[in-house]
Amino acid sequence: MVLYIYSNVIGAFVFNTDLRIIDKLLFEDKDIVNNALRLENNEWLDEEKKLVKKHGHKIIYLGKKQTELKGIELSKDDKFELVNERISQIPNFHQMIRKAGIIITKNKIKNSVKQDTLVIQAINNIDELDRVANTLVKRLREWYELYLPEFSKKLRDNEKFVELVLKKKKTELLKEINISSKKSMGANLDETDLRPITELAKRILSLYDLRKSQSDYLELIIKKSYPNMYAITGSQIGAKLISLAGSFEKLAKFPASTIQLLGAEEALFRHLKTGAKSPKYGILHEHPLVTKAKPSEKGKIARALGDKISIAVKVDFFKGKFIGEELKKELEKKFIKKKK
Amino acid sequence: MVLYIYSNVIGAFVFNTDLRIIDKLLFEDKDIVNNALRLENNEWLDEEKKLVKKHGHKIIYLGKKQTELKGIELSKDDKFELVNERISQIPNFHQMIRKAGIIITKNKIKNSVKQDTLVIQAINNIDELDRVANTLVKRLREWYELYLPEFSKKLRDNEKFVELVLKKKKTELLKEINISSKKSMGANLDETDLRPITELAKRILSLYDLRKSQSDYLELIIKKSYPNMYAITGSQIGAKLISLAGSFEKLAKFPASTIQLLGAEEALFRHLKTGAKSPKYGILHEHPLVTKAKPSEKGKIARALGDKISIAVKVDFFKGKFIGEELKKELEKKFIKKKK
Numbered sequence: 001m002v003l004y005i006y007s008n009v010i011g012a013f014v015f016n017t018d019l020r021i022i023d024k025l026l027f028e029d030k031d032i033v034n035n036a037l038r039l040e041n042n043e044w045l046d047e048e049k050k051l052v053k054k055h056g057h058k059i060i061y062l063g064k065k066q067t068e069l070k071g072i073e074l075s076k077d078d079k080f081e082l083v084n085e086r087i088s089q090i091p092n093f094h095q096m097i098r099k100a101g102i103i104i105t106k107n108k109i110k111n112s113v114k115q116d117t118l119v120i121q122a123i124n125n126i127d128e129l130d131r132v133a134n135t136l137v138k139r140l141r142e143w144y145e146l147y148l149p150e151f152s153k154k155l156r157d158n159e160k161f162v163e164l165v166l167k168k169k170k171t172e173l174l175k176e177i178n179i180s181s182k183k184s185m186g187a188n189l190d191e192t193d194l195r196p197i198t199e200l201a202k203r204i205l206s207l208y209d210l211r212k213s214q215s216d217y218l219e220l221i222i223k224k225s226y227p228n229m230y231a232i233t234g235s236q237i238g239a240k241l242i243s244l245a246g247s248f249e250k251l252a253k254f255p256a257s258t259i260q261l262l263g264a265e266e267a268l269f270r271h272l273k274t275g276a277k278s279p280k281y282g283i284l285h286e287h288p289l290v291t292k293a294k295p296s297e298k299g300k301i302a303r304a305l306g307d308k309i310s311i312a313v314k315v316d317f318f319k320g321k322f323i324g325e326e327l328k329k330e331l332e333k334k335f336i337k338k339k340k
Numbered sequence: 341m342v343l344y345i346y347s348n349v350i351g352a353f354v355f356n357t358d359l360r361i362i363d364k365l366l367f368e369d370k371d372i373v374n375n376a377l378r379l380e381n382n383e384w385l386d387e388e389k390k391l392v393k394k395h396g397h398k399i400i401y402l403g404k405k406q407t408e409l410k411g412i413e414l415s416k417d418d419k420f421e422l423v424n425e426r427i428s429q430i431p432n433f434h435q436m437i438r439k440a441g442i443i444i445t446k447n448k449i450k451n452s453v454k455q456d457t458l459v460i461q462a463i464n465n466i467d468e469l470d471r472v473a474n475t476l477v478k479r480l481r482e483w484y485e486l487y488l489p490e491f492s493k494k495l496r497d498n499e500k501f502v503e504l505v506l507k508k509k510k511t512e513l514l515k516e517i518n519i520s521s522k523k524s525m526g527a528n529l530d531e532t533d534l535r536p537i538t539e540l541a542k543r544i545l546s547l548y549d550l551r552k553s554q555s556d557y558l559e560l561i562i563k564k565s566y567p568n569m570y571a572i573t574g575s576q577i578g579a580k581l582i583s584l585a586g587s588f589e590k591l592a593k594f595p596a597s598t599i600q601l602l603g604a605e606e607a608l609f610r611h612l613k614t615g616a617k618s619p620k621y622g623i624l625h626e627h628p629l630v631t632k633a634k635p636s637e638k639g640k641i642a643r644a645l646g647d648k649i650s651i652a653v654k655v656d657f658f659k660g661k662f663i664g665e666e667l668k669k670e671l672e673k674k675f676i677k678k679k680k
Contacts, residue, residue: 113527143461187453
């Protein structure tokens with residue numbers, strides 16, 4: 001028996017020598033395909049009907065696997081060939097397929113926005129806000145130092161600095177750092193010259209607020225969608241892991257050792273290329289268990305963390321039970337007890 | 341006659357062989373020095389009195405020039421020597437001088453904040469705000485494109501984009517770009533997932549507002565303090581010239597050719613080093629006369645602009661009359677007429 005296989009974005013079609021579609025396998029759900037095709041003014045269905053009329057082919061909807069093609073026995077002797085040329089004899093066929101393909105792809109894109117996409121956007125934005133706020137604070141400090149240099153030098157905490165600049169007057173701030181107004185090297189600025197400085201401070205404060213509310217939002221989705229991972233990593237590290245992996249699905253499929261090293265790619269490749277020391281942890285160095293550990297223990301803890309996170313994300317991905325608390329306790333038992 | 345000259349931050353002192361201060365020249369106004377010294381619990385004055393008592397020296401306050409030292413005739417045969425060693429025999433002398441020096445320096449720093457310092461801060465901050473807003477808009481677009489990709493792709497104007505995201509609903513925006521909600525590739529996000537996006541947009545809009553108000557502020561100082569330069573350059577280019585020069589005084593002392601090339605330092609050094617094409621203008625390429633000109637004319641116009649700006653800043657620096665309008669008209673007559 002000679003068979004022709006024609007494959008496009010919608011599915012795979014099996015034709016016999018008479019160009020009859022004797023079987024097909026749709027890559028998408030029947031409903032989605034039919035929906036996509038119907039959207040295009042029934043063109044596809046019309047054409048399909050013409051095809052049936054012309055060739056009298058039989059359409060069988062199948063499962064997802066090619067080996068499950070029903071009604072046809074496939075052997076090594078069967079010849080599979082692409083029949084693009086012969087198919088293209090059907091008027092508008094390619095155009096139709098193209099249109100349907102676009103619709104199906106659009107649909108896929110639309111439905112591809114999942115929780116992890118939002119997580120990645122949120123964590124990247126939080127990082128960006130940090131950077132932006134830091135840049136603007138540097139500028140604010142430089143500007144404000146014309147007015148009151150001693151205060152900026154004394155208070156290194158950026159957020160507090162911005163808050164106090166807005167809250168307190170020069171005389172109050174000078175009192176706080178015990179410097180007389182005469183001794184201060186700051187110039188006297190009048191209201192007009194001071195306003196742009198305080199306006200800048202207001203914007204920075206509002207960026208800090210946004211950072212906080214976006215961290216809350218991030219915590220909300222992570223806690224809800226990935227409870228097991230959240231139990232071990234918290235929201236920030238969890239989000240960074242998803243972002244570094246590219247998606248939650250990818251993260252769930254990574255082995256523990258990859259998770260352990262996520263975020264240390266540069267050091268890892270340097271190790272592979274130049275034989276430099278191999279990294280022991282990537283983003284996990286931010287985890288409290290690692291930060292609190294002795295340097296000699298850090299690598300070990302990161303490995304254990306990678307193991308447990310790897311289990312947790314797999315359970316989350318397959319919507320398993322909540323075992324995060326257990327995993328966390330095992331880790332703490334192992335490493336916090338040891339310290340005492 | 342043998343004379344000893346001792347110089348420190350406060351002034352220059354002339355001693356005779358008996359270590360009497362027979363003359364001194366103060367680098368600062370008498371008042372400032374006295375103020376500075378008095379602040380230090382009269383230590384200086386006490387010491388000075390001791391000095392008078394011990395050596396019976398005569399103190400003469402002089403003008404600013406060393407050649408004007410009164411009461412002493414200086415000839416080439418007179419020997420000037422530093423008498424650090426002998427001076428240091430006076431108890432606490434160096435310590436006192438150091439303390440007074442610090443106070444005078446602090447005072448100088450305090451009084452060094454002039455209009456041009458504020459101009460530099462303001463223009464740098466406006467640049468920074470541009471950069472920051474751009475970064476955040478990129479992030480906003482990426483995030484918003486999950487929700488409504490077609491709109492972001494169509495509207496390239498960042499500021500309008502942010503405004504519309506805040507002002508209009510998805511359905512309204514889809515209508516504006518003639519796309520049915522079914523055809524859109526954007527995902528449906530619920531209120532919780534949408535809020536962080538609109539919050540980000542609000543912050544960006546507020547940064548744009550700040551940029552505007554700071555540009556107004558900049559215009560205000562430049563117009564008031566440097567009216568002649570302002571007439572030719574406007575506030576943005578004027579501020580950038582001051583910022584590139586480092587201070588208005590430096591700018592006023594630059595030759596016209598330097599002003600013409602301010603902001604093109606990199607290209608200039610490349611020219612000097614590698615023989616690449618010499619630049620014809622720096623920041624002046626942003627001036628409307630240059631932007632509107634034909635490429636072949638641009639260099640010529642930049643040179644003429646540099647000439648006039650150089651005159652204008654000198655007049656501003658020495659608080660001369662307002663001739664900015666005249667200078668501007670000469671330029672326009674020369675280059676706008678030619679065009680016709």
